[in-house]
Amino acid sequence: MDLTDRSGIITGAGSGIGRELAVQLATRGASLLLVGRRQDALNETAELVTAAGGIAHVFVADVTGEKAPEAIFEQARDQLDTVDLLINNAGNVRAGRLEDTDPADIRAMVDLNLTAPILLTRAALPELRRAASARRALVVTISSGIALVNLPFYTTYAATKTGVAAFGHALRRELHGTGVHVATVYPGATATAMMDSSHAGEALGFGRRTTADVVTDVLAALERDEHEINTALPSRRRLQELHATAPLEVDAALAPQLADLEAAVRSHRSI
Known part of the structure; x- marks a missing residue:
């Protein structure tokens, strides 16, 4: 896969992984439409891209808007x-017990994480x-490591990220x-603003990587023609492998940490 002089769209480009993808693609000569909800953040990314x-x-657009997909593409x-x-x-993301989660937050995750990328x-x-x-051509969708091992207190988030990963599999086969190369990325915990409200760290499997390291790995994997790109740390990968072969053993492994995990992620919210 040749990533030089690419021309296209990045959503959520105002910060985090989206911003870093824009900057690293810019070093390869990219021309990009940066999409997000905050003008100031997008302008900052645009300056970095130009530099x-x-x-x-x-x-500036809310990608969940009824006419947003067509408006973004026309732009x-x-x-x-x-x-x-x-x-x-x-x-x-909104973490916490399902019964304590506001239905509006559930709909917001479904709309942004699943419906918007499909449309x-x-x-x-x-x-x-x-x-x-x-x-x-290239379609890249950012899923989550939580799609590879579905964690408690992330029920709706896990559903949306697993759903968008399944969308990638089906679309790859359809195309x-x-x-058109279809790739899905499964980032582990990454040091972005989205993670700032979470207090879960390495002891609970949420050791963070920098956005620069994650995106460097993603682009290198794309250049190798990979379709499924996992950037998680080794500790999380072991749990992912166990989930794929013996999911009930994951239940048992997580059980002693449930109270600590719930307390650490209860405030995790980016909506």
């Missing part, structure tokens, strides 16, 4: 010569297919042979 050698256009088509890259990165990909696919006639 790194890329071209940045800013579009991309107006600002960019082509669209051969779509990165579905925007996401949110934006749908809107962009015709142009991605056309772009793939010249060179391979087989078209030249």
